[in-house]
Amino acid sequence: MLKDKTDAPGSPLRDQVRLTRRAGRELARLSSEERSHILLLAAEQLEIRSDEILAANQQDVAAFDREVSAGKASASLAKRLKTSSAGINEMAARVRDVAALPDPLAHSLAVTELDDQLVLEKVPCPLGVIAVVFESRPDAVPQVSSLAIKTGNGLVLKGGAEARNSNRVLVSIWRDVLAKHNPVLADAICALEEREEVMQVLQMDREIDLIVPRGSNEFVNFVFRNSRVPVLGHGSGICHIYVDSEANQSLATNVIMDAKIQYAAACNAVEKVLVHQNIAAAYLPVLVQGLLKAGVEVRGCETTLALCAGLPIMTATEEDWRTEYGDLRIRKRGFNDGGQRIVARLQ
Secondary structure (H helix, E strand, O other): OOOOHHHOOOOHHHHHHHHHHHHHHHHHHOOHHHHHHHHHHHHHHHHHOHHHHHHHHHHHHHHHHHHHHOOOOOHHHHHHHOOOHHHHHHHHHHHHHHHHOOOOOOOOOEEEEEEOOEEEEEOOOOOOEEEEEEOOOOOHHHHHHHHHHHHOOEEEEEOOHHHHHHHHHHHHHHHHHHHHHOHHHHHHEEEEOOOHHHHHHOOOOOOOOEEEEEOOHHHHHHHHHHOOOOEOOOOOOOEEEEEOOOOOHHHHHHHHHHHHHOOOOOOOOEEEEEEEHHHHHHHHHHHHHHHHHOOOEEEEOHHHHHHOOOOOOEEOOHHHHHOOOOOOEEEOOOOEOOOOEEEEOOO
């Protein structure tokens, strides 16, 4: 029988995660005020060390841009990788928002009297240790770190190699703030950097209580297939907007344009648009013209192309319906669905 390498005596990775588990228990014993105070200090340090974060991020961006130029990496990932002074201020603001939330642990969810002087009380408690595996976006570090501290959970972070320098600085901020409160708490957050460590983490069902993969649909499915730890995954990230026949068409266009153009690399940028057939002939050409003017590449099936005759729309392929592009390319598909609607999918 094959033996899990992480079961070997003195496995550095397993020992590190066990320290995170111990520190997480200490974190859960803190009062709500203490945990919120740690978050406020972390938000302050994000702002104080802004120049350090930006310098590290610029290193990552420069290296990744070379990968993109060589055709070895995605331009959408490059956009998600880059941060700015405004982005760091946004990180700090969101951490303060979490600090201001009510304590998720200090209340009863339900109370049931089973017998005289025998009462069953349902109360929330920390999960234990949560591992989050993500790619590209440095702002994921303060997002998940603040939530872990607020809820009294230990945290194992594995970011993408493309954000290594940015993540190192961001994680050091959280560990430094935790250590100032109590040196033991510094281990409540640990960061992994090697790809090989992900497979080891997926087998740590005794040390880790939940794994949250944040990335492509392919990666999330890989984690589901290979993990002995419970997994909280997500869908494919192909976002849809439906324009009904009774919709305010001007408002709908504004929403679609904003959802596609403002930040096309975001995972919640619109990729598909569904348009009711009763308004498609009049509405689709107007929408497409607006998208084309904004520099968006539009593709469509035969129905959509026919309704937008004369406009430079490319022909969509079957792969388009399953693809999240994260850029200004838009794929459209129009067809009659039981005589009810025309579907235009934007990617």
